[in-house]
Amino acid sequence: MRTGSHYSVLHQERDLSSEISKQWHDDTLAVRAGFERSDVGEHAEPIYTTSSYVFASAAEAAARFSGKSPGNVYSRFTNPTVQTFEKRLAAMEGGEACIGTASGMAATSTLIFATLQQGDHMVVSNNLFGSTVNLFGKYPPKFGIDIDFVTGFDIADWERRIRPNTKYLYLETPTNPLMRLADIEAFAELAHAHGAELVVDNCFCTPALQKPLALGADIVVHSATKFLDGQGRCVGGAVVGSASLIEELTAYMRSAGPSMSPFNAWVFSKGLETLALRMKQHSINAMLVATALKSMPGIERVIYPGFPDHPDHELAKRQQRDFGGIVSFEFSGGREAAWALIDAVELCSITGNLGDARTTITHPATTTHGRLTQQQRDESGISEGLIRLAVGLEYPDDIAADIAHALGLSSA
Numbered sequence: 001m002r003t004g005s006h007y008s009v010l011h012q013e014r015d016l017s018s019e020i021s022k023q024w025h026d027d028t029l030a031v032r033a034g035f036e037r038s039d040v041g042e043h044a045e046p047i048y049t050t051s052s053y054v055f056a057s058a059a060e061a062a063a064r065f066s067g068k069s070p071g072n073v074y075s076r077f078t079n080p081t082v083q084t085f086e087k088r089l090a091a092m093e094g095g096e097a098c099i100g101t102a103s104g105m106a107a108t109s110t111l112i113f114a115t116l117q118q119g120d121h122m123v124v125s126n127n128l129f130g131s132t133v134n135l136f137g138k139y140p141p142k143f144g145i146d147i148d149f150v151t152g153f154d155i156a157d158w159e160r161r162i163r164p165n166t167k168y169l170y171l172e173t174p175t176n177p178l179m180r181l182a183d184i185e186a187f188a189e190l191a192h193a194h195g196a197e198l199v200v201d202n203c204f205c206t207p208a209l210q211k212p213l214a215l216g217a218d219i220v221v222h223s224a225t226k227f228l229d230g231q232g233r234c235v236g237g238a239v240v241g242s243a244s245l246i247e248e249l250t251a252y253m254r255s256a257g258p259s260m261s262p263f264n265a266w267v268f269s270k271g272l273e274t275l276a277l278r279m280k281q282h283s284i285n286a287m288l289v290a291t292a293l294k295s296m297p298g299i300e301r302v303i304y305p306g307f308p309d310h311p312d313h314e315l316a317k318r319q320q321r322d323f324g325g326i327v328s329f330e331f332s333g334g335r336e337a338a339w340a341l342i343d344a345v346e347l348c349s350i351t352g353n354l355g356d357a358r359t360t361i362t363h364p365a366t367t368t369h370g371r372l373t374q375q376q377r378d379e380s381g382i383s384e385g386l387i388r389l390a391v392g393l394e395y396p397d398d399i400a401a402d403i404a405h406a407l408g409l410s411s412a
């Protein structure tokens with residue numbers, strides 16, 4: 001069963017068992033945490049593709065089903081391969097426990113529907129991934145959970161929306177696609193001063209670049225689909241938090257079922273092993289590409305927190321280990337100019353996903369944020385001329401050359 005804390009000592013590897021009290025470095029946890037070798041003696045993590053588990057007797061089955069005896073029952077709520085991913089990510093985020101979910105959206109909806117009830121209230125950033133805005137706008141209110149949306153990260157604005165029944169402040173930092181940052185420490189203080197909890201979507205930075213829990217946040221949510229996978233293969237998500245929270249979410253998972261598949265969990269666990277290396281290179285490449293974009297005629301504005309002219313540059317330096325792999329840029333020519341560029345690229349992939357080894361190019365206003373109302377897009381600053389580039393691991397000069405060529409700036 002989910003075991004809660006002590007992630008630094010969870011695996012039973014022979015050669016490291018003497019290290020039982022040692023707190024390993026993040027790089028070691030990313031490679032080693034969460035794996036309990038089976039009797040077969042496999043070196044790499046196996047994939048347990050089983051829907052259920054067998055019991056030695058009817059009495060053992062009864063004890064497992066009732067929770068009196070620990071162990072797996074059914075893969076809707078526990079599976080050893082999924083647990084490896086959960087323990088590894090919890091270790092990397094510095095959380096007590098984690099639960100894997102079918103998607104990033106399933107992570108958010110599991111958190112909300114498992115822990116809130118009629119009469120509760122949330123204060124939520126307007127600058128969230130489009131489906132998260134839709135989820136919050138449409139479904140919790142149906143069940144008597146009130147949501148207040150706030151544009152931007154002005155602490156006083158947020159404080160004004162807090163009520164005695166506010167349970168969560170929910171934000172994404174950096175935001176998608178405009179890369180605005182919230183000061184996690186200040187928001188955690190605000191939440192706690194009012195008896196609420198701070199939830200941070202850490203999808204863009206990942207624990208390799210930002211540790212919301214260490215900065216005071218209570219809960220981290222992830223779309224594992226993005227950088228945790230890193231190669232655009234699987235859809236999944238996760239919630240990281242206290243052992244008691246994850247126990248509550250596991251009970252919901254058992255009843256409601258938005259579970260992560262063991263195959264996907266295996267892919268994500270392998271992705272975590274190289275996460276820090278990839279995030280470092282994504283950040284290097286993004287800085288180089290963003291710098292090249294700045295000098296390209298026709299591009300009005302380049303948005304990257306690594307630039308000193310970005311409004312949140314100082315906060316990014318303080319709060320993040322690096323500036324990340326996402327760069328947005330804007331044309332004054334609106335949708336026509338943005339679409340013309342997207343249609344002309346040859347190397348970059350036209351797709352809504354991000355966090356892939358392959359650079360992806362997206363027009364947020366008509367894709368990822370297309371289901372928002374015009375007013376919501378205007379309030380979030382998502383213009384028709386805005387393009388999001390999720391810079392991949394190709395040679396950065398090739399990525400910049402692809403954009404330059406698409407702009408008609410070179411004949412290559």
Ligand SMILES: Cc1ncc(COP(=O)(O)O)c(C=O)c1O
Nearest residue numbers: 103104105129176203223225236
């Ligand atoms: C910041 C952020 N959070 C959550 C999600 C939702 O994740 P998923 O697509 O895995 O459901 C996304 C998807 O793009 C995202 O960008």
